[in-house]
Amino acid sequence: MKKSTMLDLLVLVIRRDLVLAMRRRADVLATLIFFVMVVSLFPLGVGPELDMLRKMAAGVLWVAALLASMLSLGRLFSADYLDGTLEQMMLAPQSLSMLVLGKMTAHWMVSGLPLVLLAPVLGLQFDMSARALGVLIVGLLLGTPILSMVGAIGAALTLGLRGGGVLLSLLVLPLCIPVLIFGTGAVEAVSSGLSVASHLSLLGALLVLALVFTPWVTAQALRISME
């Protein structure tokens, strides 16, 4: 029998989670609709002046993306925890960190990527320029995976707790502040004519850091929660 490599394992977990997500499409759509709704509420709350909307567009989209990703984090491990799959995964001879990385990637593809694709449409509502929109998308592409990965730590720590959802946001949101700052900073830099490279590089650096450390930390958190 062919010995399965790490990469096979990763692809397997991602495919499994994507199939599961597709079986329950309503959950995925609810996150997206929440994102669109929150963003659309802002012009109603602060007034329709385009000058002001253009200024706050990046911030509003980023904060909405942050909140939307919190919503779906609770489901990251809970279904597998309830039906015992997670226990089997921890008993598996393969590295738990790799399995966790697969689950994070799938979570991002289901809840982060749609937001990135939808963001330009919403950005147009805020009268953003084409260049600002481009930078916003690149920033979101780099930043939303970090939200999924840092969020996974919180999801693993709060596994199976009462009122886990609110607690999860309380734990994860402060840790996501740097992502928010650099993501919106990049768009701000476009409008004030500065170079966006520094912000995007820092986001990229955070992404690499998160990619290296968060799967391992999440695996440790799962071990603590499951023992």
Add this chain to the structure above:
Amino acid sequence: MAINWFKYSAPTTFYGLAGKMIPWFAFSAAILFAIGLYIGFFVAPTDAQQGEFYRIMFIHVPASILSMFLYLIMAGYAALGLIFNTRLSAMMATAIAPTGALFALISLWTGALWGKPMWGTWWLWDARLTSELILLFLYLGFIALHASIDDPRRADRAAALLAIVGSVNVPIIYFSVKWWNTLHQGSTIKFSGTTMHIAMQQAMFTMLAACWLYAIAVVLVRVRSIILERERNTTWIADLPEVKQ
């Protein structure tokens, strides 16, 4: 004679030691508070630029310093507990968290009171203020996570992991907030140079020492009650004179 370095790492022995140490720390904290406040209010001269308002610094600065150090100490104890599986370290981390959060709150509160007459506003999105606020959120997250897990062992370990992740994040958060702020505007007032009057320095350091001693005393009291609560079913607790009567 070999010294047993780990004698006091057991809750059984530490409980008694903490009980003996508390009066010393509490008493010296009270004395130093009195001295520090006296120097701060009556000896230290009026500041040329800030008038009498600067005197709030004698509580504001020690509170800020302690809130940051206590987070690191808490994360250190949490890491010790996670790595060596010692019960007392986790109890210490739990005992430190409320005091740290209290100092962060005092620091923000006095900062606001100082900011109103000096900057003309209660709150500025200044890098230091913002990171202090985020530090308070991190403390509250630690306390909330610990409080919502019923099994004390799991609570200790989960909160410990969170504290470690938080302490890795603190520098990232600090620098991101700093750069974010410089993009918008610089601080309105900068305190450059430390040409502080000698009496001001004395008051500041006395207050800092007093805050440290207070923090240690309070943490020891709290850790004693945590030990009593966690070990309530053991025989040594039942044999304690204060429990027997």
